[in-house]
Amino acid sequence: MRGAPLRIHLAFKLATALLAVAGSVVILMALTRLIPGDPATVILGSRATPEAVAALNARIGLDRPVGEHVLVFFAHLLSGDLGEDVFNGRPVAGLVAAALPNTVALAFSAMLSAILFGVPLALLSARNPGGKTDRVVAFLSVGFISTPSFVVAVFLLMTFSVTLRWFPVLGAGEAGAVGDQLWHLVLPTAALAVGWIGYIARLLRSSLLEVLGENHIRTLRAYGVSEAKILMKYALKPAILPTIAILAMGFGELLGGAVFVEVIFNRPGLGSLIYDAIRTRNYPVVQGGVFITVLLYVLTNLSADLTQTLLDPRERSRLAAARGT
Amino acid sequence: MSEALVAIEKLNVSYPGATVSAHVLDSVDITIGHGEAVGLVGESGSGKSTVAFALLGLLADDADVSAGRAAFDGRENVFATKEAEALRGTEIAMVFQDPMSALNPLFTIGTQLIDIQRRRFPNERRSQLWARAERVLAEVGMPDAPRRMRAYPHEFSGGMRQRVVIAMALLVEPKLLIADEPTTALDATVEAQVVEALRRLRRRTRSSMLVVSHSMGLIAELCDSVVVMYAGTVVESGPVKAVLRKPLHPYTRALLACEIDPYADFDPEQELATIPGIVPDPARRPSGCIFAARCTESHARCSEPPPHRQVEAGHRFSCWQDASR
Numbered sequence: 001m002r003g004a005p006l007r008i009h010l011a012f013k014l015a016t017a018l019l020a021v022a023g024s025v026v027i028l029m030a031l032t033r034l035i036p037g038d039p040a041t042v043i044l045g046s047r048a049t050p051e052a053v054a055a056l057n058a059r060i061g062l063d064r065p066v067g068e069h070v071l072v073f074f075a076h077l078l079s080g081d082l083g084e085d086v087f088n089g090r091p092v093a094g095l096v097a098a099a100l101p102n103t104v105a106l107a108f109s110a111m112l113s114a115i116l117f118g119v120p121l122a123l124l125s126a127r128n129p130g131g132k133t134d135r136v137v138a139f140l141s142v143g144f145i146s147t148p149s150f151v152v153a154v155f156l157l158m159t160f161s162v163t164l165r166w167f168p169v170l171g172a173g174e175a176g177a178v179g180d181q182l183w184h185l186v187l188p189t190a191a192l193a194v195g196w197i198g199y200i201a202r203l204l205r206s207s208l209l210e211v212l213g214e215n216h217i218r219t220l221r222a223y224g225v226s227e228a229k230i231l232m233k234y235a236l237k238p239a240i241l242p243t244i245a246i247l248a249m250g251f252g253e254l255l256g257g258a259v260f261v262e263v264i265f266n267r268p269g270l271g272s273l274i275y276d277a278i279r280t281r282n283y284p285v286v287q288g289g290v291f292i293t294v295l296l297y298v299l300t301n302l303s304a305d306l307t308q309t310l311l312d313p314r315e316r317s318r319l320a321a322a323r324g325t
Numbered sequence: 326m327s328e329a330l331v332a333i334e335k336l337n338v339s340y341p342g343a344t345v346s347a348h349v350l351d352s353v354d355i356t357i358g359h360g361e362a363v364g365l366v367g368e369s370g371s372g373k374s375t376v377a378f379a380l381l382g383l384l385a386d387d388a389d390v391s392a393g394r395a396a397f398d399g400r401e402n403v404f405a406t407k408e409a410e411a412l413r414g415t416e417i418a419m420v421f422q423d424p425m426s427a428l429n430p431l432f433t434i435g436t437q438l439i440d441i442q443r444r445r446f447p448n449e450r451r452s453q454l455w456a457r458a459e460r461v462l463a464e465v466g467m468p469d470a471p472r473r474m475r476a477y478p479h480e481f482s483g484g485m486r487q488r489v490v491i492a493m494a495l496l497v498e499p500k501l502l503i504a505d506e507p508t509t510a511l512d513a514t515v516e517a518q519v520v521e522a523l524r525r526l527r528r529r530t531r532s533s534m535l536v537v538s539h540s541m542g543l544i545a546e547l548c549d550s551v552v553v554m555y556a557g558t559v560v561e562s563g564p565v566k567a568v569l570r571k572p573l574h575p576y577t578r579a580l581l582a583c584e585i586d587p588y589a590d591f592d593p594e595q596e597l598a599t600i601p602g603i604v605p606d607p608a609r610r611p612s613g614c615i616f617a618a619r620c621t622e623s624h625a626r627c628s629e630p631p632p633h634r635q636v637e638a639g640h641r642f643s644c645w646q647d648a649s650r
């Protein structure tokens with residue numbers, strides 16, 4: 001991609017992104033067919049009449065070949081139609097729209113806390129590598145990373161909600177009551193963020209140490225620039241660029257983790273929506289939910305890519321120069 | 326005559342290795358008078374940069390440094406960490422070997438030129454520091470200095486970057502300016518410009534200089550005296566004129582034979598003379614003369630440590646051969 005103008009760069013990224021989204025929908029639909037057992041029979045029970053089964057299959061689109069099914073899905077998509085709930089006929093778009101804000105709030109607050117705690121931990125470690133603080137942080141980080149978020153979720157729930165009763169047990173809080181919603185967000189956020197705190201701490205630490213060994217840092221040391229300023233200003237900026245890229249890619253994993261956390265804390269959201277839909281073989285809801293999740297994931301990656309580009313003056317002027325010609 | 330600005334005697338530096346430690350500097354003596362420019366010459370790997378970094382206290386953490394005497398401007402024992410730190414960026418400044426990597430790519434030249442002055446001028450406001458940086462940048466031959474202050478390092482050519490690095494050293498008005506291979510990374514025309522900038526600066530300031538180079542030509546242009554190093558030891562030292570006119574150590578003669586005459590016509594057929602053999606591994610130093618293995622004039626006596634001899638004023642060398650040759 002070196003030397004490509006901004007517009008081509010963007011178009012290429014966007015095309016790749018859309019292709020990924022489309023591809024994932026196709027794979028999802030093909031997988032649906034591979035799951036053993038006729039979905040209609042699972043949904044309606046084994047004593048359903050053949051007519052009822054046929055009617056349901058027609059409504060879901062399972063009576064047509066996969067290729068046609070995919071085309072119909074994308075055709076409807078163009079008019080903002082994601083299909084209908086098998087059981088009550090409500091539009092999937094509406095269900096997803098209702099669930100989305102909860103999940104996005106959870107993912108963002110997890111990402112934010114991961115940065116808020118991970119970055120200072122990385123700075124503390126890099127200040128004196130091999131020192132006591134570094135070793136303690138390394139121990140904690142590896143522990144955090146290797147504990148799955150659903151284990152943390154169950155632990156937090158049992159300790160702080162059930163035993164100590166400091167936090168609410170279930171749900172997302174009352175609609176409109178921001179304070180209550182935030183209160184309900186604390187434990188799920190912690191469960192989801194813990195691994196990422198460790199991950200950022202490790203990642204940024206090694207990135208910082210690499211930058212600290214570079215010649216431009218030695219230049220600053222030769223002029224007696226304070227270690228604090230070197231670390232917080234001149235080393236942090238170059239070190240955090242690769243971390244941003246990895247964080248954005250991790251957003252997908254964060255959404256995946258959100259499924260477990262939402263299910264355990266019984267929070268409404270994309271995760272629990274998809275989870276419930278899979279359990280009841282509510283395929284249109286699964287498809288719509290997964291489609292939006294993948295779209296979110298891809299868009300986040302795209303914006304991370306752009307952020308990284310715009311933060312680096314070398315990339316900025318490279319793109320500006322390419323635009324000028 | 327008053328005491329020299331820098332008086333270093335018997336400087337030893339070694340790095341601990343897995344089995345044996347690498348003795349990188351062996352009993353190096355260097356004296357730099359007030360306002361004097363001293364050249365440090367030798368093949369790559371002979372320990373020139375190590376001497377420069379030792380003066381700044383910027384050697385790697387595992388370096389084992391000891392000196393019989395280390396005095397700077399009347400203060401003794403300046404290799405102690407705290408002492409060396411206090412001198413950095415106030416009384417000693419350094420122009421680094423590689424201008425491409427000596428500047429932080431993510432910050433403007435102006436920002437970096439400001440921050441390196443903070444230690445030297447702690448009470449000045451940002452605007453004063455900025456004005457001084459602009460002025461000095463213009464002084465070292467940067468066209469359109471006020472606008473270039475807001476540019477990033479990648480927007481400068483190699484020669485212009487080297488001027489920025491030289492400007493840094495000038496900004497702090499040091500008593501000693503160290504230039505480590507200031508022109509090695511540059512092509513011939515740019516090299517001439519940078520040499521001119523350094524020479525102008527020598528005429529204007531009264532600071533002492535230590536010019537590190539593997540090229541005798543550069544040192545002849547810039548310096549009053551020269552110290553010839555080979556594999557961590559000083560083999561010859563004295564006034565530039567005397568050493569060039571009458572090189573006494575076989576290594577100095579070999580080095581001079583390797584120089585290309587910058588004024589001769591370029592001849593692609595011409596074979597560049599090289600010294601046969603390689604610099605000995607610092608972990609396995611011979612007990613006698615360190616150069617004996619590669620010396621065309623070696624004899625039985627050379628397996629013993631060579632004597633330090635002095636001919637005329639200040640012209641010294643360490644060799645077993647007859648000094649009258």
Ligand SMILES: Nc1ncnc2c1ncn2[C@@H]1O[C@H](COP(=O)(O)OP(=O)(O)O)[C@@H](O)[C@H]1O
Nearest residue numbers: 340347349368369370371372373374375385607
């Ligand atoms: N951190 C280090 N650890 C071990 N050996 C080192 C280290 N830094 C430099 N050296 C060794 O010191 C010797 C002299 O290096 P240097 O001072 O850079 O030479 P020069 O500047 O003359 O080319 C080399 O043999 C090099 O391998």
Ligand SMILES: [Mg+2]
Nearest residue numbers: 373374422506
């Ligand atoms: Mg060197």
